[in-house]
Amino acid sequence: MAKEGESPDKSGGPIIDISVHLPDVPKALIPHCEMPWRKSLEIMSRLPPRPHDVSGYSPSIRSDPPIPPGTPEDEKIGTSQELRAGLDRMGTDAAVMLPDHLLHFALLAHFEFSSAVMAAYHRWVTSEWIDPAKGLYGVLIASPFNREATIDEIKRHADHPGVKGLLLPMPGMNPLWGHVRHDPILSAAEEAGLPVILQTVSAVTPSFPTNMEQFQNQFAKKALLHPFQAMAHMTSLIHTGVPAKHPKLQFVFGGAGLSWLPYMLARLDQIHSEYRRELPYLKEPPSAYLQRQMWFSTHKIETPQDAAWLTEAIRKVGADRIMFASGWPFHDHDRPSDVDAFALDADERARIKGGTAAEVFGIKAQANTGTKVGQSA
Amino acid sequence: MSTNTETADHVVVGPVSELPAGSHKIIQIRNIEVGVYNVDGKFYALPNLCPHQAGPLCEGPVGGEMICNASTVWRFKWHRDGEILTCPWHGLEFDLTTGNCLAPKRFRVRQFPVEVVDGDIRVGTRPISR
Numbered sequence: 001m002a003k004e005g006e007s008p009d010k011s012g013g014p015i016i017d018i019s020v021h022l023p024d025v026p027k028a029l030i031p032h033c034e035m036p037w038r039k040s041l042e043i044m045s046r047l048p049p050r051p052h053d054v055s056g057y058s059p060s061i062r063s064d065p066p067i068p069p070g071t072p073e074d075e076k077i078g079t080s081q082e083l084r085a086g087l088d089r090m091g092t093d094a095a096v097m098l099p100d101h102l103l104h105f106a107l108l109a110h111f112e113f114s115s116a117v118m119a120a121y122h123r124w125v126t127s128e129w130i131d132p133a134k135g136l137y138g139v140l141i142a143s144p145f146n147r148e149a150t151i152d153e154i155k156r157h158a159d160h161p162g163v164k165g166l167l168l169p170m171p172g173m174n175p176l177w178g179h180v181r182h183d184p185i186l187s188a189a190e191e192a193g194l195p196v197i198l199q200t201v202s203a204v205t206p207s208f209p210t211n212m213e214q215f216q217n218q219f220a221k222k223a224l225l226h227p228f229q230a231m232a233h234m235t236s237l238i239h240t241g242v243p244a245k246h247p248k249l250q251f252v253f254g255g256a257g258l259s260w261l262p263y264m265l266a267r268l269d270q271i272h273s274e275y276r277r278e279l280p281y282l283k284e285p286p287s288a289y290l291q292r293q294m295w296f297s298t299h300k301i302e303t304p305q306d307a308a309w310l311t312e313a314i315r316k317v318g319a320d321r322i323m324f325a326s327g328w329p330f331h332d333h334d335r336p337s338d339v340d341a342f343a344l345d346a347d348e349r350a351r352i353k354g355g356t357a358a359e360v361f362g363i364k365a366q367a368n369t370g371t372k373v374g375q376s377a
Numbered sequence: 378m379s380t381n382t383e384t385a386d387h388v389v390v391g392p393v394s395e396l397p398a399g400s401h402k403i404i405q406i407r408n409i410e411v412g413v414y415n416v417d418g419k420f421y422a423l424p425n426l427c428p429h430q431a432g433p434l435c436e437g438p439v440g441g442e443m444i445c446n447a448s449t450v451w452r453f454k455w456h457r458d459g460e461i462l463t464c465p466w467h468g469l470e471f472d473l474t475t476g477n478c479l480a481p482k483r484f485r486v487r488q489f490p491v492e493v494v495d496g497d498i499r500v501g502t503r504p505i506s507r
Binding site: 241244245269272273274275276277278280281282283285 | 429442443444445446451453467468469470479480481
């Protein structure tokens with residue numbers, strides 16, 4: 001459930017949260033997973049799951065000790081009814097549900113196991129969580145190791161009225177999204193009309209993003225892991241011309257906040273002006289693609305003492321590129337009303353809180369109806 | 378840089394034979410330097426000054442443009458060899474035939490009118506207005 005004291009947002013338009021995370025622990029997927037990999041999930045389930053750190057499932061090199069009293073615990077949700085109730089308390093009309101542990105999916109190098117987990121997740125999320133009538137939407141997961149199976153899964157589930165995107169897992173990717181070997185997956189998403197979602201996560205891995213294990217605490221890791229992942233994948237996608245090759249593909253970056261964006265806008269265009277010949281696929285500066293085909297979710301909303309400069313940052317990128325994401329039920333989740341900290345006009349806020357998400361994800365949600373109702377557009 | 382005959386409205390660069398296709402020459406027009414280029418038999422003249430950060434544009438190499446798009450099946454292909462001038466300071470590329478920067482589009486160099494009269498190349502002293 002959402003925290004006590006949270007009150008529903010009463011702003012004008014529908015509230016659509018594009019980042020709510022599901023309890024995708026190994027145990028949950030057992031009934032949906034094929035043999036023999038169901039047995040692997042059963043073995044993993046005998047140990048209590050740690051946040052973003054289940055060996056063989058969501059591995060992370062957690063070398064730093066817990067500092068008393070420890071990190072606040074994430075809230076627990078067990079059913080779609082509990083999830084819907086939590087959204088109601090925040091005044092959220094519709095939500096796009098993402099994995100939690102499986103944000104680490106690119107670290108599951110075992111070809112057959114990861115393929116089975118991908119299919120199991122899709123069966124689990126479509127049968128137990130997605131419910132457009134209740135405003136609950138989900139996404140598919142792409143396997144960078146098994147693109148043929150990923151394309152099959154896209155074809156199998158893309159027509160489901162509650163499937164609204166394809167998650168491209170970020171940490172552990174080698175090569176990053178943008179390498180030509182991933183093009184068939186992106187083509188399949190483009191053809192299916194599914195936005196691709198690049199959601200950052202605090203994963204310390206021996207592969208990308210490297211060297212994070214040297215930092216001694218979560219402060220440093222969280223400060224860098226999320227924007228580094230977003231910056232690296234965005235740069236990779238642009239440096240190989242993916243937005244130009246896939247002009248109908250929509251990219252949604254999440255989890256890294258917003259303050260990194262003005263830097264990228266300025267930096268990419270500056271470098272492009274001098275190295276254009278290396279990127280002949282781009283007919284325009286990178287910022288043009290960023291501001292036409294890319295969107296960004298708010299979580300975790302930075303809270304500078306002077307909110308004005310973050311407001312300015314939003315406007316530099318374009319308020320119509322920003323979509324609200326709570327990150328719930330993570331302990332550091334945001335609320336729709338947190339968007340009100342920015343000195344934006346009513347239309348800009350309405351777009352951020354739900355208007356843009358309705359367009360990008362094709363979600364039609366009614367605002368503040370008490371009983372939240374959503375349906376596919 | 379050469380010293381050339383100058384009148385009120387043009388500067389004589391020299392005979393066409395001294396500027397074969399693919400070559401260029403930097404001349405002085407009043408207080409500015411101008412590069413004169415022979416691009417496949419057609420002549421173009423532009424300031425030796427990059428609009429980006431004032432680099433000596435005409436000291437840069439002349440080459441072509443790499444393209445990669447659906448028409449090339451997203452494979453790299455060399456295109457318009459001899460028509461693209463690259464600033465030696467920061468690498469910005471300019472289309473010799475138009476003065477347009479390939480990126481960013483807001484940069485553009487002026488062009489001076491060039492004509493051949495009695496076998497001599499003449500560059501006008503006033504830039505072409507656009």
